[in-house]
Amino acid sequence: MRIVLGVGGGIAAYKVASLLRLFTEAGHDVSVIPTEASTRFVGTATWEALSGNPVSNSVFDDVHLVNHVRLGHEADLVVVAPATADLLAKAATGQAGDLLTNTLLMAHGPVLFAPAMHTEMWQHAATRANVETLRGRGAAVLEPASGRLTGADSGPGRLPEPQAIFDAAMALVQGRSDYQLPLAGRTVTISAGGTREPLDPVRFLGNRSSGKQGVALAVAARNAGATVRLLAAHMEVPAPAGVEVQRVETALELREAALAAAADSDVIIMSAAVADFRPAEVSDTKIKKRDDTADPVITLVRNPDILQELVEQRNASRAGSGQLVVGFAAETGDSQGDVLAYAEAKLQRKGCDLLVVNHVGMDKVFGQDSNAVVILSRAGSEPQEASGTKTEVSEAIVRRISFELNHVSPRA
Template identity: 40%
Template sequence: MAKIAVYMTGGIALYKGIEVIRSLEKNGHQVRVAMTASATKLITPTTLHALTHAPVLTTLWDQNNSPVPHIELADWSDFAIVLPATANIIGKMANGIADDAVSTTLLATTAPIIVVPAMNTHMWRNPAVQRNIVQLKQDGIRIIEPATGMLAEGYEGKGRLAEPDEITNQLRLIINNSNSGRTFLSGKHLLITAGGTREPIDPVRFIGNRSSGKMGIAIAEAAANAGAHVELVLGQITVPQPINKQIKIYRVESTEEMQVMVGKLFPASDILIMAAAVADFRPSQIASQKIKKHPEQEELELQLVKTADILKTTAAKKRSDQFVVGFAAETNSLLENANKKLESKNADLIIANNVAGNDSAFGSDLDQVTLLQLGTSPIKWPKMTKREIATKLIQLLATKIR
């Protein structure tokens, strides 16, 4: 079992960290805690001392039987978790600032670091915070993204701490994958598509869809965390591109461009996951100049033709050692339409989800999916975050190709 240092900062979500610590201890890990001065205003070090049965580091000057306590804690750790991570500590870590016990110990830590942010949604979206997050990712630090929901300020937005169960599940995956330097998808190549495609009408306008790319990107990050080499073909997205040395990104715009790229990369892949929302039709003609609206004009007619069926044409070429996953985003008759897709596309697995009305998964951090495979009953997963779904899917796929 691992030795885990938990660094607690002064966010109101600090209380959720207690539940994460308890879960880590129940799983057999040793836990020690360091706290900022602000964190001690919300929860006392005595509480954490009683919970972990270990001294709590709050200052650089309290030796705790060690002449250099922050170095001792940094060297002791197999993993370091910053929870909750405020904008302040994220900024310090990104810029190498060490002005208290927590920031100094983190700077001295060579163990893997996992940051779990929590803050007001306006702070989370601030360009400075996002630059710092990018820097942490480039430095090899893993980020467990904040959730969207009701904030302490009384309104909804992205920034609240991920739920303790999700944090624990992601930590379990990271710790298990790092054990003895082995990961369960090490050496495997995954080809993943994400986002939406755009089909041009003229130089200004296009036909597109509401896909954000969140699911495909979450799957790519989960696969990379599991040790896989990931090639991610990205259409149009509304979220930042992932930054991970295990993920190579290819940007495309149209369905045709995505088909060409997938066809090029598929032969070297062990698993293909088609999470992109691909346009089914495109204009038969693309105007070379912007189509102008005339005062007397009431209608504009577009003739549409089918685009390439990337999933079907690619799955038809798969070898016996390749596994193909498709998505079925439906607004009605979910299982009926998804089963038709399973039978006609030659895929090994179809993941069906509802994108109608208030249940739409487009742009949301949450989704509820059903898994369909030939010869088996549908498996309905409960509503989860897309990152939880991604983690669970990667764990399932690892069993399919062992």
Template identity: 60%
Template sequence: MRVLLGVSGGIAAYKVPAVLRSLREDGHAVRVIPTRTALQFVGAPTWEALSGEPVTNSVFDGADTVDHVRLGREADLVIVAPATADLLARAASGIADDLLTATLLTVTCPVLMAPAMHTEMWQHPATRTNVATLRERGVQVLDPAVGRLTGADTGPGRLPEPEEIVHAAMGLMAARTRPGAQDLAGLRVTVSAGGTREYLDPVRFLGNRSSGRQGIALARAAADRGAEVELVAANVDASLLPEGVQVTAVETTAQLDEAMHRSAERAHVLVMAAAVADFRPATTNETKTKKRGDGAVAPIELVQNPDILASLVQQKASGQVVVGFAAETGDAEGSVLEHGRAKARRKGADLLAVNAVGTDRGFGDVPNAVHLLDAGGTDVAQGSGSKDDVATVVWDAVVRLLTQRDPAHSGAGSARTER
């Protein structure tokens, strides 16, 4: 495969040689196109030595073969890492003032951009608009990682690790080339994401550690595969929300319950990926709860919340598919999978994704791993890796289930039951 690796001028450029090396080791031919400022961080000799190809950032080099057109036409894949705020702005505006931006106007192959910048720059409305524009045009713009930035700063804006960039790029190519890449076209899909909050008073709440990243990945993947998607987001960082989907924001379990049942009236597939609070305070104080002078702690009485997944299963329409998620920890009474199988039989969802959670897995910007169980608790698929990897496994399983029920379901344009 012929890969163009664009590098723009950010400190994270020092990580990108690892991306280049990985691509080369996998047998791909790679041409590096740095911006002028990128060469301030990693020089041309490094890129040439690792790629085995010449490096330039000028449209006047290779003018006899019109390289900015030739390279774009010959490319099978374009990766831009890091994609700085400046590069995103120029690409979104169609500016072509160097070899990289000129080439981006000529490519027709898949394009993946991995942003890296300070948090304030990533969250600025101008950057968000530019990212939305690029995504609407079909460019896959990754969400930056959350972590240590330049200096002492921490937050969203960190370049994803090289192996994650390569993995996302290969996944993009696989999605574009496999049959049925639009196998959810014509379907209406609702995905819940995040974690609900149950308020004790105007200041405090009972919550959980869910970031919503898995649900967001599921919503984004469904949209990429052609579905009309509604994302019911419970307390999710707005910077993580994908473009191209309808977002309904909720906070509490009661609000999530109402939103999911309302959406269920027209959805073909429901995915309950949100982490829902099992209990809520019996009463909510209208003012902040104060400490007692004697040091005694007032007990908090809890009542059980409605079981949204079980209710959706009980009320589902003919042909509707319901997928649940179960975050589990093993204990003395059973393993993660044993608890998951029992829950699958109890809930009755068409598919239940069971995943182990802990301090360094499942929740947040970390890898995930799931067992997909049917309503009887039998394994039908397994998936592990990034949240995007898991999303692919889940949707592949949904498509198999839809095809089993209706052999006419074979991708875009197939007949489906209208609700």
């Protein structure tokens, strides 16, 4: 497929190098047209090296090839990223001051704009009118992601992640209606962090979970267009912008919140590290250490199996609805079996649709910035491995969830 990739003059231009790589690795022939302003951020040498094609932004280069007409005519797809407020305005008003805007006027195939700008610029009435004009003419304009912008501000205006733009572009070419973002219109509930079970007003039983993976999942789902609800237990990292946050502490509090949230969720991802046991009794006062008394004995009782209850609730009240339940398993192997053997047994026991398996240890996963997981499916498909930063792993998990929602038949 012949793709024209227009690059606007915003700081997010650096992310477009990754988008270009996705296009070329998928076998597409890409011609990059940067605006003059964008070359202040990323030079033409980068685009030429990654695309394997010459790069220009002038209608006066290679005049004999009539590029200002040819490129648009020959393109199977035109993608503009980042689409700045200025570029959207020029496209909406039909300006043709450089090679990119000429190409947009000559484009015969689908056109996709991926906006990126400051929140106030995106929300300005002029920009909104330009977006509606372009959409009215048949162009696809993605909603920007929400989150940290240049400087200290946060809000809608971030360039969607390269994978999300790539997925939207492929869906657009295939004529699918979900081109905007793979989880657009979906509600995703994610649990994150570690629960704490009180022994007394001072002490608790806890675990080593930092919440990094759950927060990364919330960001990935948000960037994929979902409405995200984060059930946050103890976390060592802040909750991301642009998601609804509900704080919980104990396993019982998480259970109540998760069962309630599931009622209107398309996807439930239970990535929190939930305590299997809690103290049978909680002291109202601090348990004292005295030389003249015996060592205290703490009796534990089982906590409810929240993941299994979510599956049972789904099967009872939303049969055939297509709700996806995703569990996490932090496992270690022993003399009785390896990590995947225990995980496969857990998948069948819990009944969830996908199980993301971590091989954990004292120096693995908990608190780290990287991760390696295996995604198991109850449908019996081949295990899928994903590794890298927790952001990259989260994006792989969200892509798998998007695939399951769009390709797997509803569950009985």
